[in-house]
Amino acid sequence: MSLYIDVNYESINKYKEELCGDKVEIIRGSDSVVVVLADGLGSGVKANILATLTSKIIGTIMSNGLDIDEAVNTIASTLPVCRERGLAYSTFSIIQIFNNGEGYLVEFDNPSIMRLRKGKLLEIETKSRVVSEKLIHEARFTVIPGDLFVMISDGVIHAGIGQTLNLGWQWGNVCEYIQKTYKKDSSSKSVAKLLLSACDSLYSNEPGDDTTVVVLKAKKPVKLNLMIGPPVDSDDDAEIVRRFINREGKKVVCGGTTSQIVARVLKREIKTSIEYFNPSVPPTAEIDDINLTTEGVLTLRNTLELLKTCISAESTMNDFLKLNKKDGASKLAKMLFEESTSIFIFVGQAMNAAHQNPEFPLNMGLKFKLVEEIAALLRLAGKHISIEYC
Numbered sequence: 001m002s003l004y005i006d007v008n009y010e011s012i013n014k015y016k017e018e019l020c021g022d023k024v025e026i027i028r029g030s031d032s033v034v035v036v037l038a039d040g041l042g043s044g045v046k047a048n049i050l051a052t053l054t055s056k057i058i059g060t061i062m063s064n065g066l067d068i069d070e071a072v073n074t075i076a077s078t079l080p081v082c083r084e085r086g087l088a089y090s091t092f093s094i095i096q097i098f099n100n101g102e103g104y105l106v107e108f109d110n111p112s113i114m115r116l117r118k119g120k121l122l123e124i125e126t127k128s129r130v131v132s133e134k135l136i137h138e139a140r141f142t143v144i145p146g147d148l149f150v151m152i153s154d155g156v157i158h159a160g161i162g163q164t165l166n167l168g169w170q171w172g173n174v175c176e177y178i179q180k181t182y183k184k185d186s187s188s189k190s191v192a193k194l195l196l197s198a199c200d201s202l203y204s205n206e207p208g209d210d211t212t213v214v215v216l217k218a219k220k221p222v223k224l225n226l227m228i229g230p231p232v233d234s235d236d237d238a239e240i241v242r243r244f245i246n247r248e249g250k251k252v253v254c255g256g257t258t259s260q261i262v263a264r265v266l267k268r269e270i271k272t273s274i275e276y277f278n279p280s281v282p283p284t285a286e287i288d289d290i291n292l293t294t295e296g297v298l299t300l301r302n303t304l305e306l307l308k309t310c311i312s313a314e315s316t317m318n319d320f321l322k323l324n325k326k327d328g329a330s331k332l333a334k335m336l337f338e339e340s341t342s343i344f345i346f347v348g349q350a351m352n353a354a355h356q357n358p359e360f361p362l363n364m365g366l367k368f369k370l371v372e373e374i375a376a377l378l379r380l381a382g383k384h385i386s387i388e389y390c
Contacts, residue, residue, distance in 0.1 A: 008192050021042065033216075037055070043210055093113060103139075227345075258348065277325060343385050345375065
């Protein structure tokens with residue numbers, strides 16, 4: 001079994017604080033992903049520094065194959081304990097999920113992680129032990145595709161305390177909310193955003209504590225192959241199309257000329273559409289065995305804007321709903337951002353005659369820039385991206 005772990009997080013600062021006292025570190029290695037959520041003591045600058053140091057130390061040590069004892073010992077000898085309160089400098093949660101489905105969890109004074117399987121809470125049994133005078137809770141478990149993990153700082157379970165709720169949002173209430181709002185096809189980003197939005201509402205938009213939600217979703221790897229533009233040498237058309245069509249995974253073709261080349265080489269018909277679902281995005285077409293066929297630069301430009309919006313920290317649930325629209329850019333953005341885990345892009349370098357028209361001032365440089373920007377955003381979202389110029 002091989003897994004891909006989709007990871008995203010959302011945070012809000014304590015009211016009137018410029019810096020967040022929670023810090024999330026995500027380290028992707030060749031065989032696993034390590035996620036650390038650290039919650040610094042107090043709030044503001046001091047908490048931010050403590051949480052940042054804690055998450056960086058733990059993430060670096062564990063991603064280099066050393067165990068949690070080494071990480072905790074390093075933290076204990078590096079960071080102080082608060083003299084006034086006698087409390088730990090920072091609490092933390094660590095989860096490491098390997099590509100083969102092995103999972104490892106460590107928690108120190110943070111709210112317990114939540115695991116959902118098929119939308120239902122599935123308990124993770126932990127064992128306790130003392131490391132450097134710190135009582136930690138540890139667990140090893142198996143992860144399967146579809147498993148959802150939610151890590152939270154205590155700002156989540158404090159939400160609404162003394163305001164909309166007398167005792168705050170208890171851990172059990174948070175579990176109920178996640179199960180109630182669970183949707184099988186939801187991305188980790190949308191789950192994190194939805195839960196954090198609920199916390200912000202309970203705080204009446206004036207958070208009494210730094211609040212962070214980290215969501216991990218285990219998926220089967222889904223490959224997507226994208227062909228954009230014709231090869232620079234037309235003699236290579238058949239070879240590039242053959243390589244494109246023989247690659248494992250879904251197939252997307254962008255560009256009118258590119259679509260004609262693919263249809264010609266495959267001896268397939270292009271079924272064009274004149275239906276505009278979005279005035280700024282040209283209609284899509286259909287080619288047998290191709291999952292999506294779109295226009296080129298205009299569609300890519302709109303796709304890029306959709307991806308920027310969804311990946312932005314200021315994105316809302318309504319932004320994610322736009323990915324369900326029927327125009328080519330929305331469909332492509334959804335396939336890239338929500339449905340795929342690794343993407344291979346063939347970028348043709350032939351000059352398109354349409355781009356030479358002075359009344360249509362698009363050029364090759366713009367196409368390459370769009371591809372590079374889209375690739376950068378997708379890498380930021382944790383996707384594996386490969387680009388071949390042909």
